[in-house]
Structures are given as C-alpha cells and as structure tokens.
Amino acid sequence: MSSSNPAPGPLVDGPHDPEHDPRASYALEPDQVDRLTGRVLSTTGRTAAVHSPIDGSPLAHIPQSSAEDVAEAYRRARAAQAAWARTSLEDRSAALLRLHDIVLDRQDEILDLIQLESGKARKHAFDEPLHIALTARYYARTARQHLETRRLSGVVPGLTRVEVNRVPKGVVGIISPWNYPFTMALCDGLPALLAGNAVVAKPDAQTMLSALLGARLLEEAGFPKDLWQVVAGPGRELGPPIIERADYICFTGSTATGKVIAGQCAERLIGCSLELGGKNPILVLRDADVERAAEGAVRASFSNAGQLCVSTERMFVADQVYDRFMERFVARTQALTLGATLSWESDMGTLISEGQLETVTAHVEDAVAKGAVVRTGGRARPDLAPYFFEPTILEGVSPEMICFGNETFGPVVSVYRFHDEADAVARANDGDYGLNASIYSQDGDRARRMARQIKCGTVNINEAFAATFASIEAPMGGMRESGMGRRQGSEGILRYTEPQSVATQRLLRFSPMLGMSEETYAKVMTLNLRLMKKLGRA
Incomplete structure (x- = not known):
C-alpha cells in the first residue's frame, strides 16, 4: 500500500x-x-x-x-x-x-x-x-x-x-x-x-x-x-x-x-x-550522586514547563545530602535558558494557555501566603510570552496549601527533607495518585527493592522519566486515581x-463412550486428573 x-x-x-x-x-x-x-x-x-x-x-x-x-x-x-x-x-x-x-x-x-x-x-x-x-x-x-x-x-x-x-x-x-x-x-x-x-x-x-x-x-x-x-x-x-x-x-x-x-x-x-493525573515524587537517597540527581530533577520538574503527565511535583531528599543537592538543584534551575522560540537554545518554553498560567500562579501565591519559601522562580514572565512562568522551587510546603496534594501541571516543584527512608516511601505514596516516580541512589539493587514499595505504575532509577517512557516494550500507566490500563508493550x-479460544476435539468426546455408564466415566476422568498431576501437567 x-x-x-x-x-x-x-x-x-x-x-x-x-x-x-x-x-x-x-x-x-x-x-x-x-x-x-x-x-x-x-x-x-x-x-x-x-x-x-x-x-x-x-x-x-x-x-x-x-x-x-x-x-x-x-x-x-x-x-x-x-x-x-x-x-x-x-x-x-x-x-x-x-x-x-x-x-x-x-x-x-x-x-x-x-x-x-x-x-x-x-x-x-x-x-x-x-x-x-x-x-x-x-x-x-x-x-x-x-x-x-x-x-x-x-x-x-x-x-x-x-x-x-x-x-x-x-x-x-x-x-x-x-x-x-x-x-x-x-x-x-x-x-x-x-x-x-x-x-x-x-x-x-x-x-x-x-x-x-x-x-x-x-x-x-x-x-x-x-x-x-x-x-x-x-x-x-x-x-x-x-x-x-x-x-x-x-x-x-x-x-x-x-x-x-x-x-x-x-x-x-x-x-x-x-x-x-499525577503528583509524582522523586526520592533522592543518602547515597545518591548529587550532581546526577540535580540534573535529573531539573528535567523531571521543568520539561515541557512541567506540563507532562509524568513530571515531578514532589521531591523528598535525604538529610545527609539535602543542602548539597539543593545548592546544585537551584543553581541548575537558575542556569536554564528561558524563551518562547523555535530554536534549540531554549531550555524551557511557555505554558500553553491563560488557564494554565492562572492555575500555576494561584498555587504559588497560595503557598507563599501560607509560609512556603521560594528558592528560585515564582513569577510570571510576560516579557517572554503571554503565559510564561518561571521554573519554581518551593520549600516548606504543608498540607493546607493547594499545591501540596493537587496537581499543578506547571513548572513548580516542592522539596522536602527526610531522615527515615520508610517515612519517605510513605510520604511518596501519600495521596490518591500513582503515575510515575524516580529514585536516585548509587545502589541499584537497593533502589529496585524500594521501587516495589512505591505505588506508581512506572518507577525510574537514576533517571527522571525517560527510561520508562522511551522503553516501548515496558507497559506505562497509572495506579489508583492516575488511571487504569496501560499503553506500550504487550x-x-x-x-x-478480543481473545478468542478455538478448540478442536479428536476421537474422544466429553461424555460416556462404548456403553460406559456415567459413574464409570466419572471414575475414568478422575484417574486421568491424577495421572496428569503426576506427569507434571498444568
């Protein structure tokens, strides 16, 4: 054709x-x-x-x-x-x-x-x-x-x-x-x-x-x-x-x-x-490569200006690396080239609509009014495009703030400290969503074991989202209120x-044959079942 x-x-x-x-x-x-x-x-x-x-x-x-x-x-x-x-x-x-x-x-x-x-x-x-x-x-x-x-x-x-x-x-x-x-x-x-x-x-x-x-x-x-x-x-x-x-x-x-x-x-x-929807978490463990985690966090949070179903909006960072990680995460975010252009030079573009801008602005303003701290960003940038909003990192976000549990779908991420990894997993699982998560650790086996505890349809280790998203053989989709069914893979x-079963029967019929009584037929079938078990048949 x-x-x-x-x-x-x-x-x-x-x-x-x-x-x-x-x-x-x-x-x-x-x-x-x-x-x-x-x-x-x-x-x-x-x-x-x-x-x-x-x-x-x-x-x-x-x-x-x-x-x-x-x-x-x-x-x-x-x-x-x-x-x-x-x-x-x-x-x-x-x-x-x-x-x-x-x-x-x-x-x-x-x-x-x-x-x-x-x-x-x-x-x-x-x-x-x-x-x-x-x-x-x-x-x-x-x-x-x-x-x-x-x-x-x-x-x-x-x-x-x-x-x-x-x-x-x-x-x-x-x-x-x-x-x-x-x-x-x-x-x-x-x-x-x-x-x-x-x-x-x-x-x-x-x-x-x-x-x-x-x-x-x-x-x-x-x-x-x-x-x-x-x-x-x-x-x-x-x-x-x-x-x-x-x-x-x-x-x-x-x-x-x-x-x-x-x-x-x-x-x-x-x-x-x-x-x-999703409210996707990243966990940065105490043994994470801080520079790699900071680079991944930027992509996880600000790709497509955060308008990505698998983007990160919550980040949990171990006490042991928190300060070093935040220094690099903020620095990398501030180094992004912002612009609404068709060239390859821009690192982040604009939000798509006035409605998206209003949602992002409302989430940030509400968080700040209730005590959150803006580490970088936090402003609309109409000088760049009508709906442009800066990549924004928040600290001190608490449950009474709109952005704590509601999906922002914009370039806004909240960062939290943790000391105990079991607590971090519990906080990552908090809420009703379960689409995508990331874990940063230099111990791959440990990170994979932790991934099994996270209630998300995809979990990336030492990567933001692309490892699962681009692996087309791997199924992709959400748990809980992040959806049902999967795209990709089988x-x-x-x-x-629709699966359609077609069975063809030869010689033997599933009823008494050759003058056999119903009782004898039942005994023969019972012996057959026992034999199949001994032979290891499923």
Whole structure:
C-alpha cells in the first residue's frame, strides 16, 4: 500500500535561523493549513480559532464537528476497518515502518508545528517524533509476537487442540490531550491499527494542527484514508457520541474527566484505558550522586514547563545530602535558558494557555501566603510570552496549601527533607495518585527493592522519566486515581483485541463412550486428573 499524495512543502515559512525571532519570521502557510483542517469531518459550518501561546498570533480556524459528524466518522471507519482487518500483518507492519521513516525525515516540520501550537522548547518537542518512531518500529517488529494465533495445551494431550486468536475490537475512540499534541494523538492509535482496528480521534482543541499532521502522515505511510477519522469540538459535546459508538475508548487527561468516561463505558460494557493525573515524587537517597540527581530533577520538574503527565511535583531528599543537592538543584534551575522560540537554545518554553498560567500562579501565591519559601522562580514572565512562568522551587510546603496534594501541571516543584527512608516511601505514596516516580541512589539493587514499595505504575532509577517512557516494550500507566490500563508493550496492543479460544476435539468426546455408564466415566476422568498431576501437567 502506498500513498499517491505528493510530498507537501513545509508547514512553516521562514528562515530556520536561531538568530531570528520566530515570532517575527515564522508563519503558517494558508494552503498547508487548509490541507490539514480539511481532514476534520465537519458539516456544521462552524470554526474555532487556534492561537499560538508564543505570542498570541492566530494559527488557524478549525472546523467544528457535530454529533452527526461523529456518527458519520464511525460509519466510514467501520467500512474501512472491515477491509483492513483482512490485511496481512506484514502489510500493516510495513505501513508502520514507513511511518517511522517519514516521521524522522519530516521532524523539522513536525517540531515547528508542535512548538507553534504548544509553546514548548524545541528539545522537548523532539521527544514527540522520537516517541512515535520508537512506537511504530517496536510494534511493527513485534506484530507476530503479540497478534499471531497461539497454540495452547488442551485438556486431553494429543486429542484436544486449542488455539487463541486475537480479534480486533473494531473501532477505537481516542481522546487525546494538548500537552504532547503529536505523540499523544498517534501513539495509542498505532497499536490499534496494527491489531486490525480503525480509529476515530478527537484531539484537544488547542492543538488540533499537530494531530491533523499526524493523521496526514499516516495516510502518506500507506494507511487507508478512512481508517483514521478526526473530529473536532468540545469534549462535553463530542465525548458522549464518541463513547456511544466506540468498541473501546482510550483517554488521556484529567482524573475528573476520566471517571466520567469510565462510567459511560461501563454503561455500554466496553473497555477503556485511562491515563490520568499525577503528583509524582522523586526520592533522592543518602547515597545518591548529587550532581546526577540535580540534573535529573531539573528535567523531571521543568520539561515541557512541567506540563507532562509524568513530571515531578514532589521531591523528598535525604538529610545527609539535602543542602548539597539543593545548592546544585537551584543553581541548575537558575542556569536554564528561558524563551518562547523555535530554536534549540531554549531550555524551557511557555505554558500553553491563560488557564494554565492562572492555575500555576494561584498555587504559588497560595503557598507563599501560607509560609512556603521560594528558592528560585515564582513569577510570571510576560516579557517572554503571554503565559510564561518561571521554573519554581518551593520549600516548606504543608498540607493546607493547594499545591501540596493537587496537581499543578506547571513548572513548580516542592522539596522536602527526610531522615527515615520508610517515612519517605510513605510520604511518596501519600495521596490518591500513582503515575510515575524516580529514585536516585548509587545502589541499584537497593533502589529496585524500594521501587516495589512505591505505588506508581512506572518507577525510574537514576533517571527522571525517560527510561520508562522511551522503553516501548515496558507497559506505562497509572495506579489508583492516575488511571487504569496501560499503553506500550504487550498490554498496549492486546487491549485493542478480543481473545478468542478455538478448540478442536479428536476421537474422544466429553461424555460416556462404548456403553460406559456415567459413574464409570466419572471414575475414568478422575484417574486421568491424577495421572496428569503426576506427569507434571498444568
């Protein structure tokens, strides 16, 4: 399968020169925007404006979908899925491998668009095409491992043949967030496609263009056009009709919304996977490499301006290294290059919206008013971008402060001392979340033992979050109110399938034979069970 579409030009017009101010030299080309927005299924005649958080400039007007458009999206997706499910695993895998190459070849275009829509630093935007390439290659190379029909042991050796097929669910509804607009729009859908499903996607309204570019690249890689449908509009309007027609729902977003979605899926008896909120901890143990821990803490806390589901908002540091660690952590944070630009030089970009800025500002102001100490940062920086907030380190945060247990989702971290490691683990487990954690220690065995005590779906040792996030074979997801289900690994693709057992019986039937009475049959079966145990059979 190959695409007949010609290779398009770049979405962003302007010199790729870091000396230039991108707010003055970059603009989206209207015809390229039209190609993207034309992929939205919309008959309403309504549009919604999208603006760049870099400087507030308009990027596009996104057509808005209705419940009827959602219904049409499912109709088209189901028609395409019926044919796609008959496509060989080899052809599906080949399309994923083509996508791998296209994403790497077009990464500059992808990065520009991600940055213009989200305002994040370029090095953090790079995580997105990197993650999609890793995901596409992993599932393409392991398709048979996950999806090929498997032979299992039958009840009667030699006479009962059992196979398990992996049958696609049908059409998967994916509701993706704004914080990683390219990777979150695609990464959950790639294994769904490989498993033989179609997708109806509703990306967040703030970052539709990045998601639409992803849909376009899927078609260029050879996936059938109708297999991946995109609708646009408020979640409160489109969420219910998406769930009403889906065979499975994948959602990434807030815990509050996730609970509503879980209830709606339960009403229909369909499955769902939910990656939700977090208040993620780091533990810096007494034997930690302080410099390495400080470097990791900066990335853990301030990557994507803290707008990352697995970013750190709570840090527990052993007394023995606390002062040295804080000195290096504060110094490294103060050394960050801040800026809302498209160049590689910025270490941290802007928040995405006025709402995010208001939340971050309110959390910091509340903490300071109640006695917390700002070690660095603590201010909005409208001179850099309308929604920019400095990377902020707080000490003395206590339970009555809003930021103590509530997710900030911004560049704010609270640091606490600990003396006893058991107490540190208990404090790390405090609250209702359980998404990601990190442990810094030079004793790997000890850190891994401690990891088993932490109630988080992923735990990184001597790393902020990338070790688990980029290891696509490892499942990723949350415990407790941080969600249910997993992306990545075998769990990330098997969630989109139904296991179907097929058993073929030879010669012997499961009832009395050759004039045998029911009582004699029961005795024969009992002897057979005892024999199987002696032979070590499962």
